[in-house]
Amino acid sequence: MEQPVVDVSDLTRTYGQKTALDRVSFSATTGKVYGLVGANGAGKTTLLKHLLGLLRPATGSVRVFGLDPVRDPVGVLSRIGYLSEEHELPEWMRVGELMSYTQAYHPTWDAAYARELLDTFKLDPAKKIKDLSKGMRAQAGLIAAVAHRPELLILDEPSSGLDAVVRRDILDAIVRTVADDGRTVIFSSHLLDEVERMSDHVTLIDQGRVVLSGDLDDVRQGYQRSRVHFVDNLAQPPVLESALVVEGGGRAWSIVHTGTPEEFRHAVVARGGEIVESRDATLEEIFLARAGRSRPQAEAA
């Protein structure tokens, strides 16, 4: 098998008492889009910073292109494009200067692509970065992240706080990175519809731990959401072995569950209910079941 682009194994990181990453393993292969999902503070940014060599692994190992990003930052960073959540950019520079500055560090810089994106985004090269709107900063940062056609594009919450137009520009950049060059993208997001659209592979991080990880279609398999009606008015949520989330009341309940439809049907019938409707669960429903409000139930399962 070919060498993974990213290979993280058993990575643990603590900040004082708080465990930011707890034995996290994660790997990425060429030509796919990887979505990282999790609540704020779950550890997504901490994981991405390790890939960039900005943090040194306390325990465990991090390899990018087979290299250690802490020991060989130049070898790794020249092949990565990175856009941080805050779109940190040198404030004093003009947009055009940011381009030539970034170009100087990247021999593979594609000036025609950079110009095309500047035109598309209607960014004025003479404009100072400190005078740009939040959306324009994101666009400038995006060009600086993709115009050297990196082998690995890392986007940390790229859509956070942006309007629909700029979000679309960012999604376009992801598609183009994969479609034009067969390269790899890792992005974190709390927007699950974006993750569901853009990801080939998803990883859910919750309180520093990987709770769920796999190809999107595999992850989604085996989770269903069913509407169930009972003959009796139930004062308590019905107890069903394969149920992860139970919502509703009285005779009508909505249940996110695992297992085969037949098993679930038997369990429901045994408790005097019937399934009114069943469909595959959405990514959002699965993630809420695995990391959200129903955490005690998910842990008990």
Place this chain on the structure above:
Amino acid sequence: MDITINVTDGVPIYRQVVNQVKYLVASGLLQPGEELPPIRTLALQLKVTPNTVVKAYGELEMSGVIHKRQGSGTFVSERRPQQVALRERRRVLEQRIDALLAEAHQLNFTAEEILRMVRERKAAMDESGDEPGNTKKDGR
């Protein structure tokens, strides 16, 4: 190509693409020999990962709805479009019927009662001259 992706109903995106291309072919909105958009173009249009379009096109090719021509693109197949069309038209209706049956069951109607109601509705529409589906000859 007019395709809409919905991430709220739990249907995998590649399957939504497959179903909607089949529907476009079945309804004649995509005709045999017509070219489908390249993978990159459709991925940009739908805002989905290109690999999803690859997977959808792969499945459509397996089922004979489309075919790739070396170096030139992806096209709607000429082969047996009628059969594809009939299967797909049935599939679309069956989905609606399943939903109707589930709803009817909730409201305590039997299948016989539903059939009778369908005939009554059809008769009422015929009378008012407001006939549905008169463009489809084999819709009996």
